[in-house]
Amino acid sequence: MQDPKTLQTMTYDERIRNAIEEIKLADEVGLDFYGIGEHHRKDYAASAPHVILAAASSVTKRITLGSAVTVLSSEDPVRVYQNFATLNALSKGRAEVMVGRGSFIESFPLFGYDLNDYDELFDEKLNLLVQIRDHEISSYDGNYRSTYRNLGVYPRTKDLRISVAVGGTMQSAIRAGKLGLPLFVAIIGGAPRMFKPLIDLYKKTYLEAGHDESKMHVSVHSHGYVADTYEEAFETYYPSMEQAMNQIGSERGWGKYNKRSYEFANGFDGALYVGDPVYVAKKIRHLKETLGIDRFTLHVPVGFLEHEKVLKSIELFGTKVRTLLEENV
Numbered sequence: 001m002q003d004p005k006t007l008q009t010m011t012y013d014e015r016i017r018n019a020i021e022e023i024k025l026a027d028e029v030g031l032d033f034y035g036i037g038e039h040h041r042k043d044y045a046a047s048a049p050h051v052i053l054a055a056a057s058s059v060t061k062r063i064t065l066g067s068a069v070t071v072l073s074s075e076d077p078v079r080v081y082q083n084f085a086t087l088n089a090l091s092k093g094r095a096e097v098m099v100g101r102g103s104f105i106e107s108f109p110l111f112g113y114d115l116n117d118y119d120e121l122f123d124e125k126l127n128l129l130v131q132i133r134d135h136e137i138s139s140y141d142g143n144y145r146s147t148y149r150n151l152g153v154y155p156r157t158k159d160l161r162i163s164v165a166v167g168g169t170m171q172s173a174i175r176a177g178k179l180g181l182p183l184f185v186a187i188i189g190g191a192p193r194m195f196k197p198l199i200d201l202y203k204k205t206y207l208e209a210g211h212d213e214s215k216m217h218v219s220v221h222s223h224g225y226v227a228d229t230y231e232e233a234f235e236t237y238y239p240s241m242e243q244a245m246n247q248i249g250s251e252r253g254w255g256k257y258n259k260r261s262y263e264f265a266n267g268f269d270g271a272l273y274v275g276d277p278v279y280v281a282k283k284i285r286h287l288k289e290t291l292g293i294d295r296f297t298l299h300v301p302v303g304f305l306e307h308e309k310v311l312k313s314i315e316l317f318g319t320k321v322r323t324l325l326e327e328n329v
Contacts, residue, residue: 001043001243001244001247001303001304002304003304004239004243004304012045015045016045016046016052018307018310019036019045019046019052019056020052020055020056020059021307021311022034022310022311022314023053023056023059023060023063023065024056024059024060025311025314025315025318026063026314026318027059027060027061027062027063028318029314029315029317029318029319029322030318030319030322031063031314031317031318031322032063032064032295033063033064033066033096033295033297034056034063034064034065034066035066035067035068035096035098035221035297036049036052036053036066036067036068037049037067037068037069038067038069038070038071038102038107039104039106040104040106040107040110041104041106043247049067049068049070050067050083050084050086050087053065053066053067053087053091053095054086054087054090054091057087057090057091057094058090060091060094062094063094064094064095064096064161065087065091065094065095065096066095066096066097066098066161066163067084067096067097067098067099068098068165068184068221068297069098069099069100069102069165069184070097070098070099070100071100071101071102071104071107072099072100072101072121072122072125072126072129073101073102073107073108073113073117073118073121073122073125074102074107074108074110074111074113074121075111075125076145077125077126077128077129077132077145078128078132078145078153080097080099080129081129081132081133081153081160082153082154082155084097084157084160085154085155085156085157085160086155086157088157088158088159088160089155089157093158093159095157095160095161096161096162096163097129097160097161097162097163098162098163098164098165098184099122099126099129099162099163099164099165100122100164100165100166100184101118101119101121101122101172103167103186113144117143117144119171120143120144121144123175124142124143124144125144125145126164126175126179127179128140128142128145129162130162130179130181132153133160133162136152136153136156137150137151137152138150138151138152138153139151161182162181162182163176163181163182163183163184163217163219164176164179164181164182164183164184165184165185165186165221166183166184166185166186166198167186168185168195168198170197170198170201173198173199173201173202173205174201174202174205176202176205176206177201177202177203177204177205177206177208177209177211178205178206178209179209180206180209180211180212180215182215182216182217182218182219183199183202183217183218183219184218184219184220184221185198185199185218185219185220185221186220186221186222187220187221187222187271188221188222188223188271188299189265189271190271191269191270191271192220192222192269192270192271192287192290192291193269193290193291195220195291196290196291199218199291199292199293202218203216203218203292217294217295218291218292218293218294218295219293219294219295219296219297220287220291220293220295220296220297221296221297221299222271222272222273222296222297222298222299223241223271223272223273223298223299223300223302224237224272224273224274224280224298224299224300225237225240225273225274225298225300225301225305225313226274226275226276226277226280226298226313226316226317226320226321227275227276227309227312227313227316228276228316229276230275230276230279233274233275233276234266234274234275236305236309237274237301237305238259238262239303239304240301240302240303240304240305241257241262241272241302241303242257242258242259242262242303243302243303243304244302244303245257245261245302245303247303268282268283268286273298277316277317277320277321277324278324280298280317280321281320281321281324281325284296284321284325285325285328298313298317300313300314
């Protein structure tokens, strides 16, 4: 998005190269996961996350590299598997394809899909993707891609992680539980405690379907920013949130995002994680205790935010927040 001070917008080339630098730093400071979303609109640069992640695999050693999300409804599951199997090989087993229906709809007309088929597209394609992952030879006879029978999909890879990203719908949680896939919940507004019934339903469905409890995994994604002091973080991050929320909100009919909205969301029971390392760590610990999650991911930035500040936030998240959580301080 545009820098509100200079009215300049960085190039797509620069933003993509910056992402590689961010991922490299996240790996160096000990973070476990870096996710890149798939978008097909003017204010986003990453329409091909697997390519960016493949580049990052050559400059990282241990961090999991994932999509966040792959819009499976408008993708071909065969190509998704092939792309992420290749990434898994390059990264030596560090790939994760996080699939979802997507919160933006630009990919549907772009690739020739009808929004009226929103749910059916995702359900059918997810089942095919899991089948391809689990079986070298697979078949498809459905409504949303060409039929094929008893064909192999290559290259093959071991232990490719597929997780399901959801907003707040119970049916999505049930689907993930029945398939035995990890759940990834986007909590970007409201009170996080309201998502406990959804997560409990996922866990209940997962166990009733007979899946291995040790492999059950729940992640949460929220917006946030870490700085040396609470005041610095709070004042620095607000313009980024205000810009993005009002731009997207104008498209979706949301109310005006203002400082009061921001303050409420950053309260201890809100869905925003902005502050110094101690405050952010306490909020994450509270979330873990409330929802019973296994992984928390922090979305930085949302609107425009200087690259150096993004890097500083990543550094503090890895060296300070993570340490505080591990030490239970």
